Amino acid sequence: MQTLSRTRSHKLSTRKRRLRWVNRLILMSALTCTTLALLGIIFLFATRSGEELREWAAGTLLTTQHDYWAPYTFLPEEKLNALKEQIRNPVVINSEPDGPIAPEESPQEQSVADTPPEKPKELIEVEEIDVSKGNYYFKGKIMYINDPKRVRLVVTNRKDRGDLLDEFVKKTNAIGIVNASGFHDPDGYGKGAKAYGVVIHDGKILQGYNPKNGETALGITYDGKLITGSYTAEQLVKMGVRDAMSFRPQLIVNGKNLFKDKPAKSWGIQPRTAIGQKADGTIVFVVIDGRQPGHSIGASMNDLAELLEERGIVTAMAMDGGSSSMMLYKGEAITKTSCPYYRGRYLPNAWAVI
Structure with missing residues (x-):
C-alpha cells in the first residue's frame, strides 16, 4: 500500500x-x-x-x-x-511630338565610309530586372520593341467582360503584350469590360476623354511616335495618333524624370506596368512583379522612373498596376502576376506587338 x-x-x-x-x-x-x-x-x-x-x-x-x-x-x-x-492630381506635361525622335548624324559621322554596318536588331529584346533597395526588392522584365510601328492597342470586343492577355494574343497573334487601361473595379470584382478615359483604336475614337477622371492620355502615332499629356481624343486624332488610352502618372516627359527628388511614399509600393520610348524610337514595355514576398515586393513610381531614365527612355507613363500587371512573350507569361488566377485579370485593352 x-x-x-x-x-x-x-x-x-x-x-x-x-x-x-x-x-x-x-x-x-x-x-x-x-x-x-x-x-x-x-x-x-x-x-x-x-x-x-x-x-x-x-x-x-x-x-x-x-x-x-x-x-x-x-x-x-x-x-x-x-x-x-x-495621387489624384499628378503633374501633367504635354510631350512634344513634332520634334525628331532620332538624333541627327553629324557630317563627320556621315562621311565615315569604313564604318561596318550594324547587325540588324531583333524585333523584340527582353531584359531581366532584379533590384534590391535594402528594405524591399523587386523583379520584372523590360521588353524593347525596335520597330515602334508594330506596337498597337488591342481592345476587347466582348460586352460581358474584358479579355485575358492570352486571349488577346490568340485573337491578334501578338508576339509581346502588356496590360494598359484601368477599369471600373468595385471591390476587386470588376470584369474589365469598360476602360477609364480615352480609347482610340486604329484611328477611331471608341471612347472620349473625361477630364473628371484625372487620367492622362498616352498615344502612338502612325509613324511610331509616343505622345503623352492632357489631350482630348479629338486632339490626339488630329495629331496623327493611331492608338491611345489613359492612365497616370507620367514618369518621364521630354527627357525629364518627373519623380526625381520627390518623396516616393504617395504611390506606395506595388506591381507596376509602364510604356515608354527611347530617343531612337524604340518602344519599351515594363512590368514589375509585386505583392509576393520571397519573389518580388513591388516598386515605387520613383523606382520605375529611375529604372527607365537609366536606360535612356525620354517619354514614359505608368499603366494600370497591381494585379493587372502582366507581360507575355510568344504566348507565355514571363512575369508573375499577383492575381490569384495565374492567367491574370480580364482587361479592356492591352498594348501589343503585332
Missing part, C-alpha cells in the same frame, strides 16, 4: 510541475507578445522611421481598391491629404 501511495504522490507531483511549467510558458509568451506589441507601437508612433513606414503603407493603400483603410495608418490629416492630392 505504501508503494502505491508513493506512486500516486509521485504522479501528482509530476503533474503539478508540468502545470507550473505550462503556466510559466503561457505567462512568458504573453509577456513577450505584450513587450513586442509595445515596442512595435513605440517604433511606429514615436520614431521617424515608424512614421515613414506608416506613410508607405498609406500610399500603398491609397492606390488600391482598399483605400478606405488608409486612415487607419493614423497619419496626421494634413499628411494623408497631401498623399491623396499627389
